[in-house]
Amino acid sequence: MTLITNTKQEKIVNYGSLQHSMQVEKSRDRRTMKCLVVLQICAAVVTMLLISTFYLTMYPSNKGKKHTPSTNPIQKDNIATLYAIHPTRHSFCFRDGKNGGIIINWAVYNRCNDLDFNNYYAGNFTVGVGGGRAGTIIDLGSRDDLQKKYQYQETVGHGQGYASIHRTNKTLLILKDSYQNHTFQAMGESAALFRDTSSSFSVRVILGHVYALRIIDTYKHKSERVVKMLVLAYQPNESVTIQWKILK
Known part of the structure; x- marks a missing residue:
């Protein structure tokens, strides 16, 4: 009887340990996914900021050049x-x-x-x-x-x-x-x-x-x-x- 009981207890302990390991792994996976999502959102925000900065700085300059006559135009041959x-x-x-x-x-x-x-x-x-x-x-x-x-x-x-x-x-x-x-x-x-x-x-x-x-x-x-x-x-x-x- 003692042998059987120890075996069952050992099985219960082992089973409980496996379940706990799986829960820990799932928790890590969720944290990893959250981190990846946060990184993707940050990357998207940074990209949008860079694009906005480019258009705000470059576009007005180019637009102004189109309407400003050159002092030394290149003539067509x-x-x-x-x-x-x-x-x-x-x-x-x-x-x-x-x-x-x-x-x-x-x-x-x-x-x-x-x-x-x-x-x-x-x-x-x-x-x-x-x-x-x-x-x-x-x-x-x-x-x-x-x-x-x-x-x-x-x-x-x-x-x-x-x-x-x-x-x-x-x-x-x-x-x-x-x-x-x-x-x-x-x-x-x-x-x-x-x-x-x-x-x-x-x-x-x-x-x-x-x-x-x-x-x-x-x-x-x-x-x-x-x-x-x-x-x-x-x-x-x-x-x-x-x-x-x-x-x-």
Whole structure:
């Protein structure tokens, strides 16, 4: 009897010890889960604070930059190639930077012919063609010619003169002295460019020369487009590549 009783007691003690161990383990698991949940909540709160701080500090700065004009804007390089024998690309439209001609219903039509290459006069640029159009184009000479005439300081690449050409009303302006001084002088070619005209005008294409052109539409009151351009590449009777910019 004593042996049996001891055995039962031992079983009861052992069973009680296992139950206690399981309860302790479950309690630890619950504490671990609580800790993990708390850590996740803390991580989420910290993340939200960081995001809020970023938008509060960075967004107003970026927003302000969008509305603040740059003192030194990067200008877009408008480069186009005209082909003498191409049905639509022998002419060019400065308004949208596309071909002057268009093919519709198996026929070629004039869409917007601001500048023609080689078709009216071989080896020439021609402006002021098409219904109601009139224009003037002036060869301003090479970049070296401009530098010698207007006595401004050039830099490597000889691009300061072309880059500086702009207009104020009916006057073309070009760099004066050093580009670092940001001062300009009137160009003598202004009077010829802005004179009254009612016809087309043509001038010879020369590699490396700078041109100024003005186009008006006699059908539209006060319609005018003034452009400067530089001949970058030229193959006689084949193609010409120009860099251009509308002067407003």
